[in-house]
Amino acid sequence: MLDMKLIRHETEQVKERLATRGVAPEEVDALVADDAKRRELLVQTEELKAHRNTVSDQIGLKKRQKEDASEVIAEMQKVSATIKELDEQVTALDKQIQDRALHFPNLPNKTIPVGPDEDSNREERQWGEIPTFDFTPKAHFEIGEELGILDFERGAKVSGARFVYYVGQGARLERAVYNFMLDEHQKEGYKEMITPYLVKDEAMYGTGQYPKFMDDAYRVGTNDEMTLIPTAEVPLTNYFREEVIDADKLPYSVTALSPAFRQEAGSAGRDTRGLIRMHQFNKVEMVKFTKPEDSYQALEDMTVNAENLLKKLNLPYHVITLSTGDMGFSAAKTYDVEVWMPQQNIYREISSVSNTEAFQARRARIQYRDENGKLQFVHTLNGSGLAVGRTVAAILENYQNQDGTVTIPEVLRPYFGADKIVPEDSL
Secondary structure, eight states: OOOHHHHHHSHHHHHHHHHTTTOOHHHHHHHHHHHHHHHHHHHHHHHHHHHHHHHHHHHHHHHHTTOOOHHHHHHHHHHHHHHHHHHHHHHHHHHHHHHHHHTOOOOOOTTSOOOSSGGGOEEEEEESOOOOOSSOOOOHHHHHHHHTSEEHHHHHHHHOTTOOEEOTHHHHHHHHHHHHHHHHHHHTTOEEEOOOSEEEHHHHHHHTOTTTTGGGSEEESTTSOEEEOSSTHHHHHGGGTTOEEOGGGOSEEEEEEEEEEOOOTTOTTSSOSSSSSOSEEEEEEEEEEEOGGGHHHHHHHHHHHHHHHHHHHTOOEEEEEOOTTTSOTTOSEEEEEEEEETTTTEEEEEEEEEEOTTHHHHHHTOEEEOTTSOEEEOEEEEEEEEEHHHHHHHHHHHTBOTTSOEEOOGGGHHHHSSSEEOOOOOO
16 A cells, blocks of 8 residues: 555655556546545544533533533534534545555556556566477477376366366476475575465455455355465465564565465466466465565565576576566566476566565554664565476476476476486376
């Protein structure tokens, strides 16, 4: 959530920056007008309450002196009715202001490219050698099905489209990948957690998934009061919800493996085959809580953490800075790390690392005390470290062999227990 004081005092700058994210200036004007009306009503209310208190003292005096106070009492009853009416208007405006503010995305950092979509993204660097093959490379889902390690057909039979069974060596590969990631993140100073996979609505509002992306969520319970997490970012960030973190603990770094559940309501027809866009997938998440002055260095550090995994796996990738039109709702700045996929002959996103500045902390009320003892909002950052299924897909495509086997990256062999994936016995 944006700082209302900033919107109030720097309205034109806020309108200009939000316009790059698709927010019409009139929407900001409407919020400012509601805020001004609310403050005006509060002044009126406070003046009337002060007047009522003064007159109440006079009424008490008249009664003690046996004087008739009926006329003054009648006047105060009218004043009390007016105060009640004004309080109701303030309450209604509070809700309207809250609703408007919750739909505003974060202000984009001034260093990111301005543009409407992914075509405006900026490449920062590339790493690794693009593999060449003496044969036509296959898609990961073809490789997985032919090896008998990915079963999309039975996944669809049991759960519908975009679900999969990992079988035998496929399950071992997935497990090897996420155990490797967790071990690497622990070496980098992240504390490992196992989080709840169901969260309350307040948690989804806190990280910015609600209200804008409610249609993408899997809501459960009698009254849809709980949500299956779309990413471990939600429970990890909300770990300190409504708390004041000891400043000495900052930066505080955590990581977690979790399933992610997404309806992908806005992605009909995209990546309908394979592991790229699933309704359920595993992801290792990184989250940091920092002081404001440290958050942009933390963003660079987290991006390097994600890159190091790909370097150790020897998977080619590049890093891009997302434009204002392609960036996520809560982010102020985002780096996407995209891995090379030989069959498609393009880079595909495998990690997204974002600094949300105080946007999420303000929504979730996560604070710390500065050196002067004053409460300040922390900055929160999150990043995939990495999306596990997409990593499996990248390994299958980049390490495929002409004989149909897949070589296991050297760093994964202690986790996997072999140096190759060979065809599974059919069930």
